[in-house]
Amino acid sequence: MKVVAQGTFDILHPGHVHYLTDAADMGDELHVIIARRENVGHKEKPVLSNEQRRDVVAALDMVDHARIGHPTDIFAPIEDIDPDVIALGYDQHHDSAAIQAELDDRGIDCTVERASPREPQHEDELLSTGDIVDRILDRRC
Structure with a gap:
């Protein structure tokens, strides 16, 4: 079973590792989509480049494939991967029902x-x- 996880992964921390480990446990093959800096609008833009964030995530043992997201269509990589499961982070802002509806509209059979x-x-x-x-700024500035 293929699983897709996605996120910004700007500064990798234990919460990211937990999320990706959980996602990997949902199937046999974990694909991670790294949000493009230019597409991040719900919080501050990432500090690190798209490529650097992808490379760091790809280096994790539980990750089988990591790629940078599509410039305009966030579902394009999902159509390409054709996963069985999309794993959302516990506190990610995404609406799972809206994602499921878009998957259904596109004929992508996954949960x-x-x-x-x-x-x-x-x-x-x-x-x-x-x-x-914030802690870095507080302690270093």
Whole structure:
């Protein structure tokens, strides 16, 4: 079974690793789509380049394939991969029902699942890129 996970993955952190591990456990082959910097509109644009974020994600053991998303159609790579499952992160902003409806409209036969949550393992652990950036700015500036 092929699984697709997607995200920005700007500064890789334990929350990302948990999400991708959960996604990999949903099937046999994990494909990860890296959001293009120019398409990110729901939060700050990524600091790192599209290629660097793809390369770091591709280096993770649980990831079989990593690619940069399509410039205009976020469903184009999904049509190309033809997955059995789309794994959404626990706290990703996506509407799973809307994604399922678009998949159905496009004739893509797969389900949409959510990864499990991950709580910090110690009080100093950060599970958000924004929180990491804020801490860097606080401590270094």
